[in-house]
Amino acid sequence: MQTSGMTDRKWDLIVVGAGLTGVAAAVSARRMGMEVLLIEKAGFAGGAPATCLINPFMPYSTRRDGKKFALSRGFFAELQTILRDTGGYQGDPREELHEEYVKLAMDRLLVREGVQPLFHACLCGVEKGGETITAVKVASKCGVMTFRAKYFIDCTGDADLAMMAGCPFRLGRDEDHLCQPMTLCFRIGNIDIPTLDKNRPLMQKLYKQFQEEGKIRNPRENVLMFYTHVDGMMHFNTTRVIKLDPTNPFDVTQAEMLAREQMFELYHFLRDNVPGCEKSQLLYSASEIGVRESRMIIGEYVLTQEDLINCVKFEDRIAAGNYDIDIHNPAGSGTSHYYFKDGTWYTIPYRALLPQNADNLLVAGRCISATHEAQASIRIMPIVATLGHAAGVAAGLAGKTGVGVKEIDVKQLQGQLESEGAFIG
Numbered sequence: 001m002q003t004s005g006m007t008d009r010k011w012d013l014i015v016v017g018a019g020l021t022g023v024a025a026a027v028s029a030r031r032m033g034m035e036v037l038l039i040e041k042a043g044f045a046g047g048a049p050a051t052c053l054i055n056p057f058m059p060y061s062t063r064r065d066g067k068k069f070a071l072s073r074g075f076f077a078e079l080q081t082i083l084r085d086t087g088g089y090q091g092d093p094r095e096e097l098h099e100e101y102v103k104l105a106m107d108r109l110l111v112r113e114g115v116q117p118l119f120h121a122c123l124c125g126v127e128k129g130g131e132t133i134t135a136v137k138v139a140s141k142c143g144v145m146t147f148r149a150k151y152f153i154d155c156t157g158d159a160d161l162a163m164m165a166g167c168p169f170r171l172g173r174d175e176d177h178l179c180q181p182m183t184l185c186f187r188i189g190n191i192d193i194p195t196l197d198k199n200r201p202l203m204q205k206l207y208k209q210f211q212e213e214g215k216i217r218n219p220r221e222n223v224l225m226f227y228t229h230v231d232g233m234m235h236f237n238t239t240r241v242i243k244l245d246p247t248n249p250f251d252v253t254q255a256e257m258l259a260r261e262q263m264f265e266l267y268h269f270l271r272d273n274v275p276g277c278e279k280s281q282l283l284y285s286a287s288e289i290g291v292r293e294s295r296m297i298i299g300e301y302v303l304t305q306e307d308l309i310n311c312v313k314f315e316d317r318i319a320a321g322n323y324d325i326d327i328h329n330p331a332g333s334g335t336s337h338y339y340f341k342d343g344t345w346y347t348i349p350y351r352a353l354l355p356q357n358a359d360n361l362l363v364a365g366r367c368i369s370a371t372h373e374a375q376a377s378i379r380i381m382p383i384v385a386t387l388g389h390a391a392g393v394a395a396g397l398a399g400k401t402g403v404g405v406k407e408i409d410v411k412q413l414q415g416q417l418e419s420e421g422a423f424i425g
């Protein structure tokens with residue numbers, strides 16, 4: 001592929017980060033007629049479910065008139081169909097994701113829709129004139145490359161683009177800036193699952209006992225594991241690294257190493273003590289530690305826990321959700337939950353996607369403008385995909401009239417999203 005043609009041109013839109021949010025944003029904008037470049041530091045699209053082995057989709061439905069009622073729809077529903085068609089769902093109705101099919105499904109979708117992906121390219125700088133971003137810089141095997149565009153969407157999860165553009169952000173909870181723990185997911189195979197299932201209470205009791213005796217150093221309160229599409233293989237989402245900053249590379253290095261120690265510690269614990277695991281084998285861990293929370297922009301509106309609990313229906317709502325406020329203790333053991341009543345949901349305003357100090361930048365995904373508590377609910381994959389959808393359509397509308405992203409007609413955005421099957425609450 002010639003790189004010169006790609007770098008010389010001015011794109012309508014550059015999306016940075018090809019997680020489910022970034023793919024949703026890129027494809028939705030492309031369908032509005034934009035020429036889109038999608039930049040990703042990994043060698044594939046899909047984000048957390050592919051890179052960090054995150055799965056399954058957390059609940060995104062409620063009950064209405066006695067029936068199941070999906071709150072995340074539109075592009076997310078389409079994504080589900082695409083994943084199902086490709087074989088990316090292995091365990092319906094639990095909707096377990098198979099990471100390799102996720103990657104393949106994203107490749108095919110991007111090619112089919114005419115989005116230009118650029119993998120192995122890490123955002124490392126921003127050029128800005130006044131409030132307008134003019135270009136992004138990426139570190140690649142060609143050195144530093146510069147790409148220009150009229151509009152930009154930050155789907156990096158960590159608000160890297162917004163941060164580099166000088167937009168204000170918060171990190172973690174307000175009192176001490178600690179973020180939810182990081183977790184390295186991993187898989188163990190050759191487990192006798194029926195025997196392990198019968199011995200789960202014993203496993204949890206022994207885990208606590210080993211923790212008290214200092215033989216298990218992982219601060220997580222119990223062993224969290226899930227069935228998988230492969231006989232005898234279980235998925236573990238149970239390592240817990242606390243009090244490190246996911247945006248500081250030295251901290252993340254330490255986090256990866258600590259999590260790896262925890263993984264081996266847990267594997268040896270299971271193999272040597274828990275019936276059903278005697279012949280088990282450690283298979284593999286995710287290529288990156290999973291980050292639940294890091295930077296969140298301080299945008300035109302900051303979504304709060306109270307907004308969620310009061311199920312506020314914002315005038316400029318563009319998405320809805322009711323996943324519990326699920327906070328894994330940033331400082332140690334324990335996980336707190338606030339559950340929404342059946343038949344209720346909150347909404348997310350368009351303003352939460354709008355950073356300060358930039359007129360052609362949208363931010364979507366787990367790093368939108370929200371407090372630590374609100375982010376603990378909106379961060380799940382179904383919801384972030386709907387945010388990507390909204391951001392892509394918003395960029396498309398801005399492009400059609402050549403206005404800034406804060407000047408679009410929000411009613412038109414809502415109408416367009418609904419016409420594309422979205423539920424906006």
Ligand SMILES: Cc1cc2nc3c(=O)[nH]c(=O)nc-3n(C[C@H](O)[C@H](O)[C@H](O)COP(=O)(O)OP(=O)(O)OC[C@H]3O[C@@H](n4cnc5c(N)ncnc54)[C@H](O)[C@@H]3O)c2cc1C
Pocket residue numbers: 016017018019020021022039040041042046047048049051052054055056057058121122123124155156157158160182183184185237290291292364365366367379380381382384
């Ligand atoms: C351990 C853990 C368990 C979870 N469990 C669940 C669960 O069971 N169900 C659920 O629904 N949700 C779960 N979540 C939450 C969910 O997975 C994430 O919040 C969500 O996927 C975030 O989506 P995103 O698109 O915002 O970010 P990501 O999926 O992280 O995508 C961001 C993309 O941007 C890329 N990127 C980042 N920085 C740069 C850069 N500088 N340059 C270029 N590319 C860049 C990344 O490589 C990545 O591909 C979990 C999260 C974690 C960490």
